[in-house]
Amino acid sequence: MRTSAYKPWLFILPALAIYLTVIFIPSAYTLYLSFFSWNGVAPDKKFVGLKNYAELLWNDTVFPKALMNNLIWTLGSLTLIMGIGLMLALMLNRKLKGRILFRGLFYFPYVLSGIIVATIWVWMYNPMQGFFNHALEWLGLENWTRAWLAEPKIALYAVFLAAIWNGVGQPMVLFLAGLQTIPQDPYEAAIIDGAKPSQQFRFITLPLLRETFIIVVAITMVSSMKVYDLIYAMTGGGPAESTHVLASWMYFQTFRFANIGIGSAISMFLILITMVVIIPYVYYTTKKSHV
Amino acid sequence: MKKPMKMMIGLLASAVLAAGCSSQSGNTPEGGVSRSETTTVSLWIIDDQLWIDGAVEDFNNAHDDIRIEVSKYGVDPLKEALKVAANSKTLPDMWFTWGGSLGSFYAENGLTADLTAIAAERNWSDKYNQAAIDMSTYGGKLSGIPYHLNAVDMWYAKDVYEQLKLTPPTSFEDFEGQLQTIQNNGIVPLALGGKNGWHLMRLTEQLIEYFGGAELHDKLSRLEASWNDPAVVQTFEKLKEYSDKGYFPKGHVAIDQAEAINMFYPSAAAMSVEGTWLDRNITAAGFDANNFGVFKFPTERSSVFAEMFQINADLDDAKLAAAITVGEYLTSIDVVNKYNDTYGTPATLNVAFSDNMPNVEPLLDMATKGGFLIMDQALPQEVVQKLFEAQDKVALDEWTPQQAAEAMEKAVNDYKGRS
Amino acid sequence: MELKEHPLRVAVRYLVLILLAVVFMIPVVFIAFTALKSNSDLLRNPFYAFPEKIQWNNFAMAWEQGKLGMYMKNTAVIAFIKVPLGILIVALASYAMTRMVFRWGSALFALFLIGMMVPMQATLVPLNIFLNKTGLVNTYPGIILVYLGFGIPFGILILRGFFRSIPKEIDEAALIDGCGDTGKFFRIILPLSMPAIATLFIFDFMATWNEFLLAQIFITKDTMRTITTGLLAFRGEFSTNYTLMNAGVLLSVLPVLAVYMAFQKYFVSGLAGSVKG
Numbered sequence: 001m002r003t004s005a006y007k008p009w010l011f012i013l014p015a016l017a018i019y020l021t022v023i024f025i026p027s028a029y030t031l032y033l034s035f036f037s038w039n040g041v042a043p044d045k046k047f048v049g050l051k052n053y054a055e056l057l058w059n060d061t062v063f064p065k066a067l068m069n070n071l072i073w074t075l076g077s078l079t080l081i082m083g084i085g086l087m088l089a090l091m092l093n094r095k096l097k098g099r100i101l102f103r104g105l106f107y108f109p110y111v112l113s114g115i116i117v118a119t120i121w122v123w124m125y126n127p128m129q130g131f132f133n134h135a136l137e138w139l140g141l142e143n144w145t146r147a148w149l150a151e152p153k154i155a156l157y158a159v160f161l162a163a164i165w166n167g168v169g170q171p172m173v174l175f176l177a178g179l180q181t182i183p184q185d186p187y188e189a190a191i192i193d194g195a196k197p198s199q200q201f202r203f204i205t206l207p208l209l210r211e212t213f214i215i216v217v218a219i220t221m222v223s224s225m226k227v228y229d230l231i232y233a234m235t236g237g238g239p240a241e242s243t244h245v246l247a248s249w250m251y252f253q254t255f256r257f258a259n260i261g262i263g264s265a266i267s268m269f270l271i272l273i274t275m276v277v278i279i280p281y282v283y284y285t286t287k288k289s290h291v
Numbered sequence: 292m293k294k295p296m297k298m299m300i301g302l303l304a305s306a307v308l309a310a311g312c313s314s315q316s317g318n319t320p321e322g323g324v325s326r327s328e329t330t331t332v333s334l335w336i337i338d339d340q341l342w343i344d345g346a347v348e349d350f351n352n353a354h355d356d357i358r359i360e361v362s363k364y365g366v367d368p369l370k371e372a373l374k375v376a377a378n379s380k381t382l383p384d385m386w387f388t389w390g391g392s393l394g395s396f397y398a399e400n401g402l403t404a405d406l407t408a409i410a411a412e413r414n415w416s417d418k419y420n421q422a423a424i425d426m427s428t429y430g431g432k433l434s435g436i437p438y439h440l441n442a443v444d445m446w447y448a449k450d451v452y453e454q455l456k457l458t459p460p461t462s463f464e465d466f467e468g469q470l471q472t473i474q475n476n477g478i479v480p481l482a483l484g485g486k487n488g489w490h491l492m493r494l495t496e497q498l499i500e501y502f503g504g505a506e507l508h509d510k511l512s513r514l515e516a517s518w519n520d521p522a523v524v525q526t527f528e529k530l531k532e533y534s535d536k537g538y539f540p541k542g543h544v545a546i547d548q549a550e551a552i553n554m555f556y557p558s559a560a561a562m563s564v565e566g567t568w569l570d571r572n573i574t575a576a577g578f579d580a581n582n583f584g585v586f587k588f589p590t591e592r593s594s595v596f597a598e599m600f601q602i603n604a605d606l607d608d609a610k611l612a613a614a615i616t617v618g619e620y621l622t623s624i625d626v627v628n629k630y631n632d633t634y635g636t637p638a639t640l641n642v643a644f645s646d647n648m649p650n651v652e653p654l655l656d657m658a659t660k661g662g663f664l665i666m667d668q669a670l671p672q673e674v675v676q677k678l679f680e681a682q683d684k685v686a687l688d689e690w691t692p693q694q695a696a697e698a699m700e701k702a703v704n705d706y707k708g709r710s
Numbered sequence: 711m712e713l714k715e716h717p718l719r720v721a722v723r724y725l726v727l728i729l730l731a732v733v734f735m736i737p738v739v740f741i742a743f744t745a746l747k748s749n750s751d752l753l754r755n756p757f758y759a760f761p762e763k764i765q766w767n768n769f770a771m772a773w774e775q776g777k778l779g780m781y782m783k784n785t786a787v788i789a790f791i792k793v794p795l796g797i798l799i800v801a802l803a804s805y806a807m808t809r810m811v812f813r814w815g816s817a818l819f820a821l822f823l824i825g826m827m828v829p830m831q832a833t834l835v836p837l838n839i840f841l842n843k844t845g846l847v848n849t850y851p852g853i854i855l856v857y858l859g860f861g862i863p864f865g866i867l868i869l870r871g872f873f874r875s876i877p878k879e880i881d882e883a884a885l886i887d888g889c890g891d892t893g894k895f896f897r898i899i900l901p902l903s904m905p906a907i908a909t910l911f912i913f914d915f916m917a918t919w920n921e922f923l924l925a926q927i928f929i930t931k932d933t934m935r936t937i938t939t940g941l942l943a944f945r946g947e948f949s950t951n952y953t954l955m956n957a958g959v960l961l962s963v964l965p966v967l968a969v970y971m972a973f974q975k976y977f978v979s980g981l982a983g984s985v986k987g
Contacts, residue, residue: 007891011802015799016803018858019825019862019863022833022858022859023825023859024825025836026833027828027832030832030836040374040835041396041402091723096727104971106731107970108738108963111963111967112741116959120737122547126550128479128542131740131756131757131758134756147541147544150542150543150545150546165734173909174868176974177905181905215867215871222826222827225827235545236487238488238544238545238679238680239485239545239683240680240683240689250831251831255370255371257671263831264832267828267832271824271827279823282823283816337946338942362930362931368926371927372926375834379842381839556753557754566948568948575749575951576753
């Protein structure tokens with residue numbers, strides 16, 4: 001294929017130009033700010049080098065917990081949210097009566113913004129008047145009732161349950177789209193050869209879904225590291241700062257405490273950690289550079 | 292979406308973008324007649340101040356020389372937008388803000404106009420409640436036009452009290468006795484939520500006032516006394532005790548103010564710690580404000596906080612004068628009285644109060660006997676956050692009251708060390 | 711899959727789906743209940759109970775008080791410009807990276823990917839300065855530009871991945887037919903990518919519709935604000951009107967659902983058959 005050397009650049013230029021302006025340069029500025037101690041408005045910033053990073057790692061009581069919470073969240077998302085999404089996509093890819101209705105139903109929670117999801121789920125979790133505890137009592141399982149969002153050990157998981165509900169729509173739709181690219185022929189051939197459904201899944205579906213998997217894994221990982229809205233709205237980072245994640249702690253530092261340097265450093269940690277995992281992952285799994 | 296269609300939209304969009312880049316930013320005068328003499332004053336305010344639209348329209352219709360342009364924000368978005376604007380030097384001409392360490396940020400960084408001289412000239416001490424003026428003053432300079440003065444103290448549900456044959460307590464022992472009685476009768480004694488900390492904090496600060504006295508309380512707020520103090524330890528002990536005895540709603544550390552107060556309105560709880568705005572909320576929720584009364588927590592002073600309009604320090608004289616006019620108008624007796632159903636509790640003196648807000652005057656009266664600045668505005672935000680954490684941990688048994696006091700002292704020292 | 715399956719398998723599948731669907735809909739039912747209650751009903755009775763008296767006019771009140779009509783129109787303008795434009799831009803870039811001889815393709819892809827990890831809050835101040843300096847603050851072009859920027863990494867990830875799965879044979883056939891790059895792009899690759907484009911449209915539209923932080927900060931004029939502002943109107947400093955807020959939410963998600971229903975028809979199995987031959 002003979003293409004002139006500059007033509008690809010022409011194609012990529014709009015995206016590149018906008019991206020650099022809106023995302024890249026502001027992020028570089030954040031990186032710059034992470035080396036300073038500054039409140040955002042004072043005329044002088046104090047250069048402190050890596051002190052903000054050190055502060056977060058050794059002195060800050062919330063940062064390590066937040067990081068751990070993000071890792072738990074990522075693990076949970078990759079298994080439960082992605083898993084359930086995949087399962088739903090597989091089931092709803094077949095010719096099924098009411099398929100469109102089901103797809104809409106499972107997708108619906110995904111379109112709701114964090115605030116409304118948080119409102120309803122917080123009420124459901126209310127220890128005295130909430131749905132969950134009342135349902136448990138009605139079933140005679142009183143000792144299972146809890147103050148779900150009030151116990152540091154389980155609060156994050158309670159929020160995560162809401163996140164599963166809110167989140168499966170995305171992987172489901174992505175996998176559905178990916179499944180459309182899988183042609184019929186391999187399945188027909190396999191069935192003629194006597195392959196069982198589980199074998200079909202393992203040897204045909206999964207490999208052919210590879211690109212989609214890469215995408216979904218990357219997206220899931222990144223949004224797990226960036227998660228903010230739902231947690232902030234459901235717990236405010238509490239109780240006792242036990243459900244903070246990097247993004248929410250960054251918000252507190254930047255907007256409540258006016259510690260711009262520390263907030264920027266947290267952002268950098270977030271970007272770096274995600275980068276270290278995602279870039280090699282995507283690059284390695286897409287070794288074949290172009291068609 | 293068909294591709295020719297998409298191309299069209301893409302081209303159209305590019306055209307729009309190109310056109311947009313050269314157009315002005317947002318300021319389209321509505322009347323069509325451009326009055327070169329007109330000074331526009333931009334004002335940022337939170338969006339639940341429903342009276343503002345009517346008042347601004349009245350003003351704009353009556354004035355040829357000044358126009359108010361309002362931008363409304365949600366509560367958290369306003370705080371964010373102000374911070375972002377401060378950092379990028381794009382603050383509006385005037386903005387609504389809370390007092391204490393929320394508003395001091397702008398004053399201390401030279402972003403607000405110093406109104407001390409203007410206030411003296413225009414006799415503001417006759418116009419506004421002195422407490423509000425004091426709370427709008429930072430480092431000796433008046434940094435905002437007082438707008439709201441809110442007083443916070445104890446509220447109780449009259450029907451619950453009648454049912455249990457109680458009258459508002461007059462001493463601390465009385466108060467604690469009532470907590471137990473109410474609890475024995477299966478009603479939640481104190482509808483307070485610990486989520487996000489500030490609701491429960493209204494009790495915490497009164498306990499500090501009770502155990503430590505006014506002077507120590509103020510010193511603690513100004514970071515001039517050690518938080519590792521017996522009074523602080525006793526406060527945390529009480530928080531733990533009340534939590535253990537079930538005086539708060541179950542799982543209160545994760546209950547927010549809304550869930551807590553939603554038990555209070557239908558009288559499923561007996562008391563709460565709320566402020567001068569609550570009558571309006573009670574009515575809006577479909578209940579009768581006259582079923583609720585207020586009493587003084589057994590301390591001398593009430594918790595108070597002010598809200599104000601700050602003015603951009605970078606305005607030229609003409610704009611500053613216009614902003615002052617606008618500010619005085621928005622807080623004038625006429626405007627307050629005209630919109631008193633939705634205005635909120637004014638800092639303006641000599642205004643009328645509506646009948647379905649029976650608890651405003653009693654609360655303001657309590658406050659005239661003395662008030663301290665509400666703690667989540669008095670303390671630096673980082674220290675406040677530690678207080679919230681301590682409230683939670685003490686109830687969850689993760690910290691002993693002594694450890695909580697020590698953690699507070701450490702947070703204060705860390706904060707001082709950083710600045 | 712067309713082939714016959716054991717009836718028991720099918721029955722189990724239905725059962726699982728129905729059970730899951732019911733569980734999934736429970737919170738939605740609560741939202742609906744709340745939207746249909748009066749405030750005192752909400753507070754006096756358990757929130758998950760059926761409304762005492764159904765308040766259909768909550769929807770009308772939410773519409774009016776939240777000025778939802780105006781805000782929805784604004785958001786629609788922004789979304790219907792941003793989303794197709796964004797898809798076009800991203801498709802062009804993905805095409806360059808996957809189907810053209812382009813040495814820098816992989817490096818640029820990595821560069822774009824980094825952007826996916828940047829939290830929005832970190833960019834607020836620099837973007838605010840930029841928009842103010844270029845006179846783009848408080849304009850639709852300004853916010854659309856910002857939204858485009860944030861949508862690029864996700865879009866490239868999806869479209870690039872999808873383009874890569876289109877077999878080389880297509881390109882070779884096109885070359886034989888005398889198709890240049892532009893022709894190939896518009897007449898072959900794009901149509902083949904409808905599932906991915908439909909996916910992007912769905913997600914991008916929803917993300918734009920629900921976007922909250924940037925819309926609040928970069929648009930200050932009330933008449934230009936988006937639907938997320940309208941919904942915020944129900945949360946006050948000291949209280950929140952939950953019944954109206956829930957009603958407003960239900961109204962505001964209708965367009966997003968409509969877009970989803972319109973585009974999800976591209977997720978019909980069998981479309982892929984056309985790729986082979």
